[in-house]
Amino acid sequence: MHKACRFRLYPTRNQAELIHQTIGCCRFVYNHFLSEWNQAYETTGVGLSDNGCSKRLTALKQTLPWLRTLDWTALQSALQQLAEAFDRFFDGTATPPRFKSKEHPNQSYTAQ
Template sequence: MERAYKFRIYPNKTQESLLQKTFGCVRFIYNYFLDKRIKAYEQNKKTISYNECSKELTQLKKEKKWLKEPDKSSLQNALKNLDTAYKNFFNRQKAGFPSIFRK
């Protein structure tokens, strides 16, 4: 038997700020690499792998200092979610093309 629990959190101002920054950075990374993958396919008919995106993420974090504020695993999970969306699109007929991640 499985159980589900609901939790409600009440973050203070600094925690709320960090959560908003994390969500914003995750949204930026997902959309940035989605756009990059679309352009790479349109120009070269080639897809970019998760590993290539991950390597580029480290370079992007050096250029954009504000990407260092949130936890690194949340940014990596954004890349994994994008990669999973691509795999589902190409392997299954039911899944739609990955769309822009909005607020």
């Protein structure tokens, strides 16, 4: 049996701003590496590895300093979600991963 609890948070203005920044950065990282993965697959026939994406994320943080100010576990989680989406696609249980949009009504991120 699985149980779930639903609750609502009422963040302060600063907390809400940080949450929105984190969600935006997670969306950016997901879309950036989805684009890189698609380009690598088109040119070589092989996608990117999880370890390779993590190394590229570290390099991306050096070029984009605004990524360094946020929760690193949320960014790593975005990479893991992308890897799981590709795993489900190649297993035949899902459609190919799509780019995340800012227009989606339920924006969220996962921090472990």
